[in-house]
Amino acid sequence: MAKTIVITSGKGGVGKTTTSAALASGLARQGHRTVVIDFDIGLRNLDLVMGCERRVVYDFINVINGEAALHQALIKDKHTDNLYVLPASQTRDKDALTAEGVEKVLEELAEDFDYIICDSPAGIERGALMALYHADEAIITTNPEVSSVRDSDRILGILQSKSRRAELNMEPVKEHLLLTRYDPGRVEKGEMLSVEDVKDILAIPLLSVIPEDRDVLNASNKGLPVIHLPESRAGMAYEDAVQRFLGEEIPMRFTSAPRKGILQKLFGG
Amino acid sequence: MVTMMTLELYQFDEISLHQQLQGLVAKAPRFFENTPVVVGLERLAQPNSLIDMARLCTLCAGFGINLIAVRGGSSAQRKSAIDAGLACLAAQPQAVARKIPKQDHSDTPQGASVTPIHQSSLVLEPHNKNNSEPGAPEQEVKEQEQTENPDNLLKPPRIISSPVRSGQQIYHEGDLILTGPVSAGAEILAEGYIHAYGPFRGRALAGVKGNKDACIFCTHNEAELVSINGHYKLAANINKSLWKKPVRIYLEDDALIIQPL
Ligand SMILES: Nc1ncnc2c1ncn2[C@@H]1O[C@H](COP(=O)(O)OP(=O)(O)OP(=O)(O)O)[C@@H](O)[C@H]1O
Numbered sequence: 001m002a003k004t005i006v007i008t009s010g011k012g013g014v015g016k017t018t019t020s021a022a023l024a025s026g027l028a029r030q031g032h033r034t035v036v037i038d039f040d041i042g043l044r045n046l047d048l049v050m051g052c053e054r055r056v057v058y059d060f061i062n063v064i065n066g067e068a069a070l071h072q073a074l075i076k077d078k079h080t081d082n083l084y085v086l087p088a089s090q091t092r093d094k095d096a097l098t099a100e101g102v103e104k105v106l107e108e109l110a111e112d113f114d115y116i117i118c119d120s121p122a123g124i125e126r127g128a129l130m131a132l133y134h135a136d137e138a139i140i141t142t143n144p145e146v147s148s149v150r151d152s153d154r155i156l157g158i159l160q161s162k163s164r165r166a167e168l169n170m171e172p173v174k175e176h177l178l179l180t181r182y183d184p185g186r187v188e189k190g191e192m193l194s195v196e197d198v199k200d201i202l203a204i205p206l207l208s209v210i211p212e213d214r215d216v217l218n219a220s221n222k223g224l225p226v227i228h229l230p231e232s233r234a235g236m237a238y239e240d241a242v243q244r245f246l247g248e249e250i251p252m253r254f255t256s257a258p259r260k261g262i263l264q265k266l267f268g269g
Numbered sequence: 270m271v272t273m274m275t276l277e278l279y280q281f282d283e284i285s286l287h288q289q290l291q292g293l294v295a296k297a298p299r300f301f302e303n304t305p306v307v308v309g310l311e312r313l314a315q316p317n318s319l320i321d322m323a324r325l326c327t328l329c330a331g332f333g334i335n336l337i338a339v340r341g342g343s344s345a346q347r348k349s350a351i352d353a354g355l356a357c358l359a360a361q362p363q364a365v366a367r368k369i370p371k372q373d374h375s376d377t378p379q380g381a382s383v384t385p386i387h388q389s390s391l392v393l394e395p396h397n398k399n400n401s402e403p404g405a406p407e408q409e410v411k412e413q414e415q416t417e418n419p420d421n422l423l424k425p426p427r428i429i430s431s432p433v434r435s436g437q438q439i440y441h442e443g444d445l446i447l448t449g450p451v452s453a454g455a456e457i458l459a460e461g462y463i464h465a466y467g468p469f470r471g472r473a474l475a476g477v478k479g480n481k482d483a484c485i486f487c488t489h490n491e492a493e494l495v496s497i498n499g500h501y502k503l504a505a506n507i508n509k510s511l512w513k514k515p516v517r518i519y520l521e522d523d524a525l526i527i528q529p530l
């Protein structure tokens with residue numbers, strides 16, 4: 001049975017697209033047939049982060065409108081086997097996303113894929129609601145700051161009331177917290193919320209803590225999901241997330257600031 | 270002591286209200302800073318006019334005015350208020366406006382006026398049969414009273430074990446038992462008691478249909494607002510020593526008491 005996973009947050013710019021690209025690549029690398037869908041109609045970001053923007057011919061909306069067959073719109077990822085991207089349309093507006101249309105596409109994808117990753121737009125409007133409606137699991141992407149946590153809380157409420165699983169009284173959507181752009185140094189200075197603060201407020205299981213890392217931007221400029229950079233801290237933290245998602249138990253890392261050496265301490269470096 | 274402002278609304282005309290608030294904020298820029306504001310609907314020229322409370326909230330927010338509740342109003346107006354995330358207070362016909370804008374509204378009220386109120390608690394849904402002014406809002410309260418007797422018709426307790434998130438509202442015509450967390454921005458309304466066993470960061474309103482014996486028990490009090498039968502306190506006015514502590518909240522001679530457990 002295919003699993004549909006929404007990457008959502010409420011607040012914008014917290015790292016949903018980065019996360020969608022990384023997790024989809026990580027799952028595919030483990031041999032799972034995976035497709036990642038861009039629900040951010042009008043903006044089109046995922047194809048850039050995945051490095052396939054030049055190969056976009058047809059998009060999600062074309063498929064919904066019957067202007068292209070699904071297999072014509074799916075783009076095979078060039079870095080990883082088993083991975084396909086369904087890009088968003090840059091020219092249409094969000095109203096083109098109809099509930100029936102999305103459902104039909106997801107049903108067709110479910111026949112061929114193990115994981116369907118839905119990269120949600122920010123906000124709590126149509127696009128975001130469409131992205132989360134069919135979810136079996138949700139990855140709540142949150143930055144360690146009050147406004148992001150509050151929006152994530154709001155999205156959790158919507159998941160448990162407006163998703164298909166909620167409407168049909170099925171087992172609730174399974175929730176995972178992904179804390180991204182975490183900077184332990186700033187947490188220690190009291191400038192950001194800590195892992196514990198966020199866990200305490202949202203009260204859902206923590207999937208991984210992704211550190212603030214320049215490699216994220218470097219990777220996305222190159223169109224390479226950051227999980228493919230084995231040396232990068234964010235890449236490692238995303239790989240941990242994939243392993244935990246698949247049921248491995250591994251300790252959390254990147255949650256505390258690197259220890260200062262004795263000389264740095266002495267000289268206040 | 271709670272300091273609150275009341276915005277007395279005479280009619281909801283966005284343009285004139287906008288102008289009036291602009292004038293007020295220009296005169297006293299910090300007038301509304303960090304002050305919760307209640308919208309009084311008792312003096313509406315057309316008591317049953319439709320008011321889009323979400324638009325009113327947005328309009329006020331544009332001036333840094335933080336609306337928390339409406340007072341009085343028709344059931345449609347109150348429904349719109351609840352949808353906009355506001356609490357509903359009962360009509361207060363005796364609250365006399367000390368008007369700040371210099372226009373005289375006594376004959377032909379227009380727009381809105383602002384009144385500061387200072388009291389330790391306010392009444393949300395009083396069942397005051399005696400001293401209420403006749404008017405559309407009160408009529409509605411009375412109609413409800415005739416059909417449902419608050420003491421006898423409470424429903425069996427309802428247990429909520431999933432978290433209640435920001436933006437969600439739970440109403441029950443009896444006792445409510447919450448075993449999960451209640452987030453900031455969530456609202457819990459019970460005609461009976463409220464028992465909360467998880468961290469409580471939202472708004473708790475017990476005895477909302479006139480039950481002054483209702484209590485709130487809360488093992489982890491971080492509530493934004495607590496209220497019993499309309500007498501309420503905001504977090505800022507709750508003793509800091511009770512923060513995150515187990516508390517019992519009840520009414521004694523119309524005073525809201527918050528006691529450690
Ligand atoms: N762990 C990280 N460290 C540093 N920068 C990051 C990290 N994660 C994301 N970013 C940067 O933050 C910005 C926003 O990321 P991204 O586009 O993934 O967010 P989003 O939630 O999809 O945004 P939107 O809501 O606009 O869709 C990008 O510039 C990205 O490079």
Ligand SMILES: [Mg+2]
Pocket residue numbers: 016017018040045119120121
């Ligand atoms: Mg995005």
